[in-house]
Each structure stands twice: as C-alpha cells, then as structure tokens.
Amino acid sequence: MPAPNSITPKQLLRLIGTPQAPVLIDICLDPDFEADPYLIPGSRRHAAQDFQGLVGLIGDRSAVIVCQKGKKLSQGLVSWLRSEGCNAEYLEGGMYGWRAITDAPRVPANALPERVEGTTLWVTRHRPKIDRIACPWLIRRFVDPTARFLFVAPSEVTSVAEVFGATPFDIENTFWTHREDHCTFDTMLDEFALHTPALDRLATVVRAADTNRHNLAPEAAGLLAVSVGLSRQYRDDHQNLAAGLHLYDALYRWARDGSEEGHDWPTDRKA
Structure with missing residues (x-):
C-alpha cells in the first residue's frame, strides 16, 4: 500500500x-x-x-x-x-x-540556460510552424514549465537574445539548431538527455515534416498540414503556440500509447 x-x-x-x-x-x-x-x-x-x-x-x-x-x-x-x-x-x-x-x-542541470526573471527565456524566428512549435512544447513539458518564448524577425533574433539575455534557437549558427540532417527538436533531445521511445518516435515525425522527408514517417504530411493551417489561423505567434501545445500533447500521447492503433469503418469489415 x-x-x-x-x-x-x-x-x-x-x-x-x-x-x-x-x-x-x-x-x-x-x-x-x-x-x-x-x-x-x-x-x-x-x-x-x-x-x-x-x-x-x-x-x-x-x-x-x-x-x-x-x-x-x-x-x-x-x-x-x-x-x-x-x-x-x-x-x-x-x-x-x-x-x-x-x-x-x-x-543534466548544466544543460539548462540561465534563468531570466525566474524562468528560462528563449527567442526564435517569427511565424513558427513545426520545429519552432515542437521545441517550445518539449521545453514546457520536460524542461521548464514556466519557460517564455519570444518570436521576432529573423534578422533580429541575435540582437534580441543579447538585449534580453534570451537563448536563441532554431536559427543558423547557434547552439540550439539543426545538426546535419536532424532538427532542433533532435538537438534538444540530445542535450537534455530526453531520448525515450515515445519522444524518439515523435522526433521522427517532426524531422520528417520539418525537412520535407515524408518518407521517414507517414504522419509527417498530416503534421505539416495542421501546422500550416494553425499558422494561417493565428496572426499572433503566441496564440499559435498555445494551440500548437495542444497538438503536440495529442501527438505525444499517440507516440507513447497509441501508435499501433488503426481505424476503419465499418468496424466489422473483413480483411
């Protein structure tokens, strides 16, 4: 007991x-x-x-x-x-x-960036779609639930990071970015030591959708479609992120508990 x-x-x-x-x-x-x-x-x-x-x-x-x-x-x-x-x-x-x-x-504690005003602060390019929604979801759910994210013009990411003490991600020539043929999401799994079967399965889908290699995972086309749809639905990047968090919550539960489940109708259809 x-x-x-x-x-x-x-x-x-x-x-x-x-x-x-x-x-x-x-x-x-x-x-x-x-x-x-x-x-x-x-x-x-x-x-x-x-x-x-x-x-x-x-x-x-x-x-x-x-x-x-x-x-x-x-x-x-x-x-x-x-x-x-x-x-x-x-x-x-x-x-x-x-x-x-x-x-x-x-x-690893030393993998976490320094906190700003009690939280980790991250900055990336505006108009996020796939990797730039997946990474904030990973950080909020597995690293720092209080993390804040700034979305700015690509040309301003480095300057905003310097002014506000934020950590840039998913931008070229930074630590938290693509490495070889892997996405920033993969980099974060590596650096935060978060490789689990569920997160690795999800990472494959993110990588396939973000790098236009849909042959890696059949779910990639759906993730791309929904991600583009969300970016068109919300003009405000923070509203887009809030909606995207729900999307990745569902994808994580699929990757953890439901990846073997299929669906057909009628349910008694014979093979």
Missing part, C-alpha cells in the same frame, strides 16, 4: 510530459545535488527552508516534492505544505527511487 501523501516514481513517470503533470520541486541538499547534478524532467530546484517561496510557487496546483531518498526532508516538508492547504506529495524513494526505473530520463 502506498504511503499517505506520496507518489511512486512509476506513477510520476506517467504524468511527466502531459498537461496533468504536477509542479515538480527538487529540494535535494546542495552537496547531494552537486554529487549527482541531474533533474527529473520538468522539475526545478528550490530551497526547502524557503517555505513561503514554495507555497507561492505551488499556488493552487498539485505538487511533488523530491529529495534524495524520499525520507525526512521531503516527508516533513510535504506535511507542512499540506497544513497550509497545498496539494503536495513526496516522491517515494526520492531521486534514488527515480534512478531505479529503467530508462527514466534525467535532465
């Missing part, structure tokens, strides 16, 4: 990458974190002693508190948070329990 106010690593793994994912807060002590500087996807570091800061960070959302072993630090803090009305749980086994799951992804 699971402990009260707890969540198992496998239960948490099913939530990560979905809109239902809780706020993930890593409160591992600094020496423990420095010895193993990796984060559960979507989590952020915060001091356990900053109780009011944690309450503000969680707000009215559900949260999972992660310490090294899932013992006194996270259990005590979760009980304290719940006494203040926060919907908080601790991760059973902590980071040790997470590492025990075969192939559970962990994001």
Whole structure:
C-alpha cells in the first residue's frame, strides 16, 4: 500500500510530459545535488527552508516534492505544505527511487540556460510552424514549465537574445539548431538527455515534416498540414503556440500509447 501523501516514481513517470503533470520541486541538499547534478524532467530546484517561496510557487496546483531518498526532508516538508492547504506529495524513494526505473530520463542541470526573471527565456524566428512549435512544447513539458518564448524577425533574433539575455534557437549558427540532417527538436533531445521511445518516435515525425522527408514517417504530411493551417489561423505567434501545445500533447500521447492503433469503418469489415 502506498504511503499517505506520496507518489511512486512509476506513477510520476506517467504524468511527466502531459498537461496533468504536477509542479515538480527538487529540494535535494546542495552537496547531494552537486554529487549527482541531474533533474527529473520538468522539475526545478528550490530551497526547502524557503517555505513561503514554495507555497507561492505551488499556488493552487498539485505538487511533488523530491529529495534524495524520499525520507525526512521531503516527508516533513510535504506535511507542512499540506497544513497550509497545498496539494503536495513526496516522491517515494526520492531521486534514488527515480534512478531505479529503467530508462527514466534525467535532465543534466548544466544543460539548462540561465534563468531570466525566474524562468528560462528563449527567442526564435517569427511565424513558427513545426520545429519552432515542437521545441517550445518539449521545453514546457520536460524542461521548464514556466519557460517564455519570444518570436521576432529573423534578422533580429541575435540582437534580441543579447538585449534580453534570451537563448536563441532554431536559427543558423547557434547552439540550439539543426545538426546535419536532424532538427532542433533532435538537438534538444540530445542535450537534455530526453531520448525515450515515445519522444524518439515523435522526433521522427517532426524531422520528417520539418525537412520535407515524408518518407521517414507517414504522419509527417498530416503534421505539416495542421501546422500550416494553425499558422494561417493565428496572426499572433503566441496564440499559435498555445494551440500548437495542444497538438503536440495529442501527438505525444499517440507516440507513447497509441501508435499501433488503426481505424476503419465499418468496424466489422473483413480483411
């Protein structure tokens, strides 16, 4: 029987990458974190002693508190948070329990850009369609749920990055961009160590649609069509991104749980 106010690593793994994912807060002590500087996807570091800061960070959302072993630090803090009305749980086994799951992804802390005003800030070319929607989705769902994105004219990306301290992506001659025949989405999977069967399957579709190689994945033509349609439907790039996040949420669930499912009508049609 699971402990009260707890969540198992496998239960948490099913939530990560979905809109239902809780706020993930890593409160591992600094020496423990420095010895193993990796984060559960979507989590952020915060001091356990900053109780009011944690309450503000969680707000009215559900949260999972992660310490090294899932013992006194996270259990005590979760009980304290719940006494203040926060919907908080601790991760059973902590980071040790997470590492025990075969192939559970962990994001290298040094891969994350510096935060600007408490969040990672990214900038790219305006009028996004495929890679420039897929990458923000990946960042929001697996790296930094609070990430902000700026869309500007191609000629202004570098200057905007310098002025605002933003990280440029999907633009030539930058770190976060295409490498050989792979997309920026692929680059982010590499650098954030997020290769899983579902994300690799999704990456193939993104790559096929973004580089006009539809032979790589039959779904690419559909992704291209919907992406172009969204870019025509929304003049504002942020509205386009908001709609695109729903699209990639659905594609991720297809890649994770439904890629083998087909459809035909009538349902009793004989082969």
